Amino acid sequence: MLCSVSTLHLFSHPNSNSPTSQNLHNLLHSFNTPFELKQLHAHLIKTNTPLSTLPLPLTKLALVTALTPDFPYAQCVFKHLDKPEIVFWNSCLKAWAEGQSPFDAILLFYQLREFDIVPDDFTCSFVLKACAALSDVLNGRIVHGYVEKLGFRSNLFLQNMIVHLYASCGAMGDARLLFDKMSQRDVVTWNIMISQSVKSGDVEGAFELFSLMPERNVRSWTAMIAGYVQCGKPKEAIHLFMEMEEAGLRPNEVTVVAVLSACADLGTLDLGRRVHEYSNCSGFRGNVRVSNTLIDMYVKCGCLKDACTVFDEMEERTIVSWSAMIAGHAIYGQAEEALSLFSKMVQIGMKPNDVTFIGLLHACSHMGMIDKGREFFNSMTRDYGIIPRIEHYGCMVDLFSRAGLLQEAYVFIMNMPIKPNGVVWGALLGGCRVHRNIELAEEAIQHLLELDPLNDGYYVVLSNIYAEAERWEDTAKVRRLMRDRGVKKTPGWSSITVDGMLHEFAAGDESHPQAEEIFQMWGKLLQKLKIKGYVPKTSIVLLDVEENEKEKFLYRHSEKLALAFGLMKTPPGMPIRIMKNLRVCEDCHAAMKLISGIVNKEIIVRDRNRFHCFKDGSCTCNDYW
DNA sequence: GACCAATTCC
Structure with a gap:
């Protein structure tokens, strides 16, 4: 602050009666508090300089001013500028809604109402954005009310935002109601409904919308393709992708990511490669997300080498790239490579996240590296402040169980600060099968039947355990239990x-x-x-x-x-x-x-x-x- | 003087 105050003297410096635009620019950038703004304002009044001639970035001015506890003062400043007052408030709302403090945007909106400043359509759009960022459906409803009251019902932009807001807050019913009664809809409206239906778990509904919509753009196709991938229907996704190509639309980066995910799920290397080539030809080579998805695709299609090539050729890598590559080595049992990749990553200052550690723990458990696994598990919280998720606990139990440390695995489960899930007990059960511990297996199955009574896998493992011990009566008992509960064995394919x-x-x-x-x-x-x-x-x-x-x-x-x-x-x-x-x-x-x-x-x-x-x-x- | 919809690693 002192710095700014002293720089104010630049204005009246004997050698610079009229400041150059450059140092004025610098000066204005150093204003960050209402107090400083008031000083500037006072100076301008004293020197009779009109406020409107300042090259101050609008957003900055609005932000600084809005921070004033003295709201009427800010209003008074804005009133002396040559644009309508609301414009400045809008810039401010926009900055906050899109930045780190969307809640302040909502508060400011209410303040505007209190001071009888009439919001325009832009004001509403920014507040709606703030509500969406916070998933704040309660305030969203209130703003929706204002939109109606202010007569913006025919503003398609706003209506779309409201539909999106309701849907993304899980109020799909409200979204649908609004969608149904809208007098006009555009492709964006439909696309919002499609992607949000998928998010709410209703792919069929999404596809119905997709079929019904009067015109589709690339985003419509992409939303539907990604939707199929998200709900575990990669075949349908690929099918739709083919149709999209036939319809003559050019897939964009997001489409490419979605299709590559489908290829990864299905293991369809041919299409994956083809999409990779298309992606390169279309100039998506430098797209980090595309490359990350390519790594994953090649890993899951059994081409670790190609995954490495993609990784090596990337100019910019994110934590996702590193994590994908580490997890890739892990599922091929290449623990050394996974670990050395991790060291390199840490060396260049990339901070691992929770997913990175899942990959590392996976690598350890697949290769029986018990001490390393313990070390990573401890390091993750100690050195990186990452709280272990259920997946990390699952990896640890798997690590111990596979290695035959069944007792240690059991104690580990008992000491978990979160409730063990089916994966955790399932890992113990798997270890019991390999290391033939019927007693502990029976303990594990007790928990599994409680947690996940319809998962056939656990019954199968238990009956395997009995069968290997030639305890046929018990095997039969398990099968009877399955039948009684209506559990069907997942057909292997x-x-x-x-x-x-x-x-x-x-x-x-x-x-x-x-x-x-x-x-x-x-x-x-x-x-x-x-x-x-x-x-x-x-x-x-x-x-x-x-x-x-x-x-x-x-x-x-x-x-x-x-x-x-x-x-x-x-x-x-x-x-x-x-x-x-x-x-x-x-x-x-x-x-x-x-x-x-x-x-x-x-x-x-x-x-x-x-x-x-x-x-x-x-x-x-x-x-x- | 400016507003709307989507993507990667587990």
């Missing part, structure tokens, strides 16, 4: 893309047009496998049937069918990429290791948890999964 076509296989699937050849192919493989010492792991078949019956069940597993088909269709030297919706089965894992050596081919399997890259008879997971 595997998919593989050949010549751009996605082929899906369920267990024992005979519906494929080439089913017969596929089974023949498997028969041939089986012979070679047995020579190599393959013994079918029949204990994982949950049925109390004859051994040879069990084998038949094993041989019909979807990942084996997909693999046989892949071997028929993939040219030499080209890796086979298989996606599975559940975890890869133990028997299939053992078989694939051997097959990779027999056929001298790389087999990359994405399961629910991670990647397995089979090559020369072994898997990158080192059988630690």
Whole structure:
């Protein structure tokens, strides 16, 4: 403040009777408080300089003035300027609504009303923006009332903002009501309704709107495509993307991000690559979000190398880029790379966030690095002030359980400051299966059945545990429990893309047009496998049937069918990429290791948890999964 | 003198 006061003397400095515009500019930038503004004002009055000739940025003037506890004084200043007073208040509202203090914008709005300053349509738009930023539906309703009272009902901009405000605050009913009675709507109105319907979980409703709207722009398509991705329907998203291309619209960066996410979910590398090329041709190469999504897409499509290339070529990286790359290495079991990437990141001063640590903990648990995992878990709060989320606890329990530290895992759960969820108990249950601890498994399942009684996965693991112990009565009990509760086993499926076509296989699937050849192919493989010492792991078949019956069940597993088909269709030297919706089965894992050596081919399997890259008879997971 | 809708890592 002292600095500003002293710079005031510049005005009356003997050598500068009229200040140059440059130092006047500098001077004005140093005004930050109402007190300083009053000083300036006083000076201008004294020197008879009209306020309106000041090159002061409007927003700045408005901000400084509005901070005055002496509201009428500010008003009086604005009245001496050559523009309507409301313009200055609007600049102020805009700055606050879009900045860090939207609540002050709302307060100022009420103050204007108190001083009988009549808001115009712009005033309303900025206050609505402030309400939206705060998800403040209560004040939003009041402002909506003013919009009506002030006669702005035919202002489409404002109406759209109000629809958006209600919808984004979760008041979808109000949004819909307003939407229905609007006398005119434009494409923005429809787009708002589409994206907000998706957010409220109603994709069908969104698609209905999308179908009904009279004209669509790129944003309409993008909203719908992103909507499908968000609600776990990546196939529909890709389908719609194709239609969009056919309709002759050019996808923008956001469309590209949405489609790439769909490709990541489905593992459709072909389309992912094509969109990558399109993205480069369209000048999106420098777009950080696009690159981040590309990293994720390549990681989830089994091309860690391509993900690394994208990452390396990025000119600007955000924490999302680093986290995506760390998580990428983690699911391939490359813990060393994940950790060294983290060190580099910290070295250049990038601050990790909660997601970064989920990736790191994942890396540790996939490779059994218990001490490192503990270290990261402690460091995250101690060094970075990040409060662990349930996901972090889940990773820790997974880390301990997989490594066989079941007791430690149990104690860890008991000491958690937040209520353990299904993932946490599920991780313990998984460890109990690997390390054959029936007692603790039963404890875990008690909690799981309470938390998530309809999740079939837990029942299956428990019955696996009983089956491996040959406790058939208990296995039957679990299956009875499932039946009584109406829990259906999620059918396992595997998919593989050949010549751009996605082929899906369920267990024992005979519906494929080439089913017969596929089974023949498997028969041939089986012979070679047995020579190599393959013994079918029949204990994982949950049925109390004859051994040879069990084998038949094993041989019909979807990942084996997909693999046989892949071997028929993939040219030499080209890796086979298989996606599975559940975890890869133990028997299939053992078989694939051997097959990779027999056929001298790389087999990359994405399961629910991670990647397995089979090559020369072994898997990158080192059988630690 | 200015207002409306969307995107990435878990």
